Amino acid sequence: MNENLLHRIRGRLLKALHFVTLFIAMAIICVPGLWVVLNSFRPTVEIMAKPPVWVPGELNLDNYRAMFGAVGEGGVPVLQYFTNSLIISVTSTLIAILVGMAGGYAFARYRFKGKASIFIGLMLTRAVPGVSLSLPLFIVMAKTGLIDTHIGLILVYVALNVPFTIWLIDGFFRQVPVELAEAAEIDGCTRWQAFWKVEFPVARAGVASAGIFAFLTSWNEYALASQLTRSTFSKTMPVGLRDFTSEFTINWGGMCALAVLMIIPALILTFLVQKHLIAGLTFGGVKG
Amino acid sequence: MAQVHLQKVVKKYGSLQVVHGIDLEIADNEFVVLVGPSGCGKSTTLRMIAGLEAISGGEIKIGERLVNDLPPRHRNISMVFQNYALYPHMTVRENLGFSLKIAKRPQQEIDKAVDEAAQILSLTEYMDRKPGALSGGQRQRVAMGRAIVRHPEVFLFDEPLSNLDAKLRTQMRTEIKKLHQKVKSTIVYVTHDQVEAMTLADRIVIMRDGYIEQVGTPLDVFETPANTFVATFIGSPPMNLLHGRVTGNEIAIDGGPAIGVPEPFTGKVQEGQKVILGFRADNLMPYGHAMPMESGCAEFDMTVNLSEPLGTETLLFGSLAGKEVQAKMLNPRPVADGERLQFRLDLARCHLFDADSQQALR
Numbered sequence: 001m002n003e004n005l006l007h008r009i010r011g012r013l014l015k016a017l018h019f020v021t022l023f024i025a026m027a028i029i030c031v032p033g034l035w036v037v038l039n040s041f042r043p044t045v046e047i048m049a050k051p052p053v054w055v056p057g058e059l060n061l062d063n064y065r066a067m068f069g070a071v072g073e074g075g076v077p078v079l080q081y082f083t084n085s086l087i088i089s090v091t092s093t094l095i096a097i098l099v100g101m102a103g104g105y106a107f108a109r110y111r112f113k114g115k116a117s118i119f120i121g122l123m124l125t126r127a128v129p130g131v132s133l134s135l136p137l138f139i140v141m142a143k144t145g146l147i148d149t150h151i152g153l154i155l156v157y158v159a160l161n162v163p164f165t166i167w168l169i170d171g172f173f174r175q176v177p178v179e180l181a182e183a184a185e186i187d188g189c190t191r192w193q194a195f196w197k198v199e200f201p202v203a204r205a206g207v208a209s210a211g212i213f214a215f216l217t218s219w220n221e222y223a224l225a226s227q228l229t230r231s232t233f234s235k236t237m238p239v240g241l242r243d244f245t246s247e248f249t250i251n252w253g254g255m256c257a258l259a260v261l262m263i264i265p266a267l268i269l270t271f272l273v274q275k276h277l278i279a280g281l282t283f284g285g286v287k288g
Numbered sequence: 289m290a291q292v293h294l295q296k297v298v299k300k301y302g303s304l305q306v307v308h309g310i311d312l313e314i315a316d317n318e319f320v321v322l323v324g325p326s327g328c329g330k331s332t333t334l335r336m337i338a339g340l341e342a343i344s345g346g347e348i349k350i351g352e353r354l355v356n357d358l359p360p361r362h363r364n365i366s367m368v369f370q371n372y373a374l375y376p377h378m379t380v381r382e383n384l385g386f387s388l389k390i391a392k393r394p395q396q397e398i399d400k401a402v403d404e405a406a407q408i409l410s411l412t413e414y415m416d417r418k419p420g421a422l423s424g425g426q427r428q429r430v431a432m433g434r435a436i437v438r439h440p441e442v443f444l445f446d447e448p449l450s451n452l453d454a455k456l457r458t459q460m461r462t463e464i465k466k467l468h469q470k471v472k473s474t475i476v477y478v479t480h481d482q483v484e485a486m487t488l489a490d491r492i493v494i495m496r497d498g499y500i501e502q503v504g505t506p507l508d509v510f511e512t513p514a515n516t517f518v519a520t521f522i523g524s525p526p527m528n529l530l531h532g533r534v535t536g537n538e539i540a541i542d543g544g545p546a547i548g549v550p551e552p553f554t555g556k557v558q559e560g561q562k563v564i565l566g567f568r569a570d571n572l573m574p575y576g577h578a579m580p581m582e583s584g585c586a587e588f589d590m591t592v593n594l595s596e597p598l599g600t601e602t603l604l605f606g607s608l609a610g611k612e613v614q615a616k617m618l619n620p621r622p623v624a625d626g627e628r629l630q631f632r633l634d635l636a637r638c639h640l641f642d643a644d645s646q647q648a649l650r
C-alpha cells in the first residue's frame with residue numbers, strides 16, 4: 001500500500017478520535033445541566049424512577065404551572081425571588097467592578113508602600129471559606145439591622161467579589177502598555193480622560209469578564225444568602241429553591257423548574273458579554 | 289516654533305540619581321539627537337522634556353516658557369514612542385485625529401489636518417484599519433502622523449526605528465529627515481544607534497551614565513571627539529586606541545613600536561606623560577593600498593589575523609602591542625590570514641588622549 005494513503009487514513013482516524021473524545025468530555029460537563037432541564041418537564045414519578053428513565057415518556061409544563069400558581073398549591077413567589085436576585089446581583093456587581101477598576105488600576109500602575117502585602121492580604125480573604133463567616137456575619141447583620149435586606153446581601157457580595165475583580169482587572173491593566181496613556185496625555189488628555197478614552201476601552205474585555213464572574217458568584221451564592229435572608233422580601237433564587245422541600249418530601253420537578261429559570265439569565269448574560277471576551281484585548285497598537 | 293532649554297536638569301529615582309545636571313540649548317528648528325549606550329538616561333531626559341517624568345532639579349524651558357511643572361498637554365509637544373503606542377481600539381483615522389478631537393476642534397478642521405498628514409505619510413489607503421492590521425512600517429508612520437497632526441512646537445522621538453528591520457529602518461530614517469524639511473520644527477530624537485545619529489542630526493548630544501560627554505555637529509564629534517568614550521562610540525568600526533608614553537618627540541606604544549608625536553600635538557605633551565593614541569581604520573593602511581598621506585606618516589609591520597572583504601575595500605584585523613587593531617585596505621587584493629604586511633599610519637589624522645583623564649589633548 002501506498003505510504004501517503006496510510007498517512008491520510010491515520011490523519012482521518014486521529015481527527016475522528018479527537019472529535020469523539022471532545023464529545024464525551026463535553027457530554028460529561030453538560031449532562032447534569034441537561035438533566036435538570038429535562039426533569040423540569042417531567043412528572044415526579046419519572047424523575048424518581050429506578051432505574052432511571054432515559055427517554056422521557058411524557059413532557060409537560062406542569063412544574064412551571066404549579067410554580068407560578070397559588071402558594072398553597074406548590075406555588076413559589078418566583079417573580080419576587082427573581083427581582084431580589086437581580087437587584088442584589090446587579091448592584092453588587094456594579095459596585096465590585098467600580099472598586100475593582102479603581103483598585104486594579106492602582107495595583108497595575110502605581111507603586112506605593114505595602115503594595116505587595118495589601119495585594120496578598122486581599123487574596124488571602126479568598127482563602128477563608130465563605131461559610132465560616134456566616135455566623136459572625138449573621139451577628140453583625142443582626143446588630144445593624146441588615147438581616148433580610150437587599151443592602152445586607154449586597155455588602156456581603158461586594159466584599160466577596162472585590163478581591164477577585166481587583167486581581168482580574170489588575171491583570172488586564174498590566175497588559176495595557178503604559179505608553180498608551182502617556183501618548184494620550186501628550187495628545188492633550190488629562191489623566192482622567194486618558195483613562196476613560198484609552199486605557200478603559202482597551203481593557204474593556206477584562207472588566208467585562210470580571211463583571212461576569214462577579215455577577216455569577218452573586219447570582220448563584222447560596223450558603224451566606226440562606227443565613228442572611230428570612231422572607232420573600234430579600235430571599236434570592238438559590239434560597240428560594242428550598243421552598244420546594246417540605247418535612248417529608250422534596251418536589252424535585254419544581255426545583256428543577258426554578259433552577260432552569262435561574263440558569264437562563266446567566267446564560268443570556270454570558271452570551272451577551274461573550275463577544276467582548278472572545279475579542280479579547282485588541283492589541284497591535286504597540287509592537288510587542 | 290520653539291527652542292528648548294535645559295539647565296542643570298537632574299533626575300533622581302529615590303536616592304538613585306540617573307541624570308546629573310545636564311545643560312543643553314536646542315535652537316528653533318534644530319534636529320538634535322541624543323545618543324548613548326542603553327541605560328545612559330536618554331529616554332529619561334526626553335521624558336522630562338515631555339512632562340511624563342517629573343524633574344528633580346534644574347529648569348526646562350520650551351520657547352520662552354518655563355515648563356518644569358506643566359503637564360504634557362500644556363507643553364505643545366508631540367512624542368513618538370519606541371513601541372508606537374497607537375490606540376488599538378481606534379482606526380488609523382481616529383488615531384490621527386485624536387488630539388484635535390480632544391482639543392474640541394471643528395470636525396472640518398480635523399478632517400483636513402488628518403488628510404494632510406495621511407498624504408504626507410502615504411497612509412491614505414489604511415485610514416479605516418485598526419493598528420492591529422498594519423505592518424510595522426505602517427504603524428510607525430501612523431505614529432509619526434499622529435505627532436504631526438497637531439503641529440506641535442517640538443517633536444520628541446524615543447528610538448522610533450529600533451523595532452523595524454534593517455531595510456525599513458534606513459527607509460524610515462530618510463523619511464524622518466524629509467519630514468523635518470517639510471514640517472519645520474524642533475526635533476529631539478533619542479537613539480542608541482550612532483549611524484542614525486550621524487545621518488539625522490544637525491547636532492549630536494552624546495550621553496553616558498547621566499552626563500553629556502560631548503555636543504557637536506556629526507562631523508565635529510567624528511573628527512574631534514572630546515574623549516575616548518566619544519571616540520569609540522562614534523564611527524564604525526570604532527577608533528583604535530593604544531596606550532603609550534611620551535619619550536622625546538616620540539610616543540612609545542606599550543609593547544609596540546615608537547611613533548613620532550603627531551604634528552598637531554607637538555609641544556602639547558610632556559616628557560613621560562601617559563597618553564592614548566587613537567586612530568581610525570581609515571587612517572591605517574597597508575603599503576601600496578593606502579591613500580596618499582600629505583604630512584608625516586608612521587610605518588610599521590603588523591600581522592593580519594583576519595580580513596573582511598567589503599568590495600571596494602577590505603577591513604583588516606591585526607594585532608599591535610597585544611591589542612586588536614583594525615585597518616583598511618584600498619584596491620584590495622586577497623590577504624591570507626597570518627600574512628605580515630607593512631602599514632602606514634596617517635599621523636595628521638591621529639588623536640591623542642590623556643591616559644588619566646581620558647580627555648582629548650588639543
Ligand SMILES: Nc1ncnc2c1ncn2[C@@H]1O[C@H](COP(=O)(O)OP(=O)(O)O)[C@@H](O)[C@H]1O
Nearest residue numbers: 301304306324325326327328329330331332333
Ligand atoms: N522608574 C525608574 N525607577 C528607577 N530607575 C529607573 C527608572 N526608569 C529608569 N531608570 C534608570 O534610569 C537609567 C536611565 O534610563 P533610561 O533613560 O531609560 O535609559 P536609556 O538611555 O536607555 O533610554 C537606567 O539606569 C534605568 O535603570
Ligand SMILES: [Mg+2]
Nearest residue numbers: 330331332447
Ligand atoms: Mg530608552
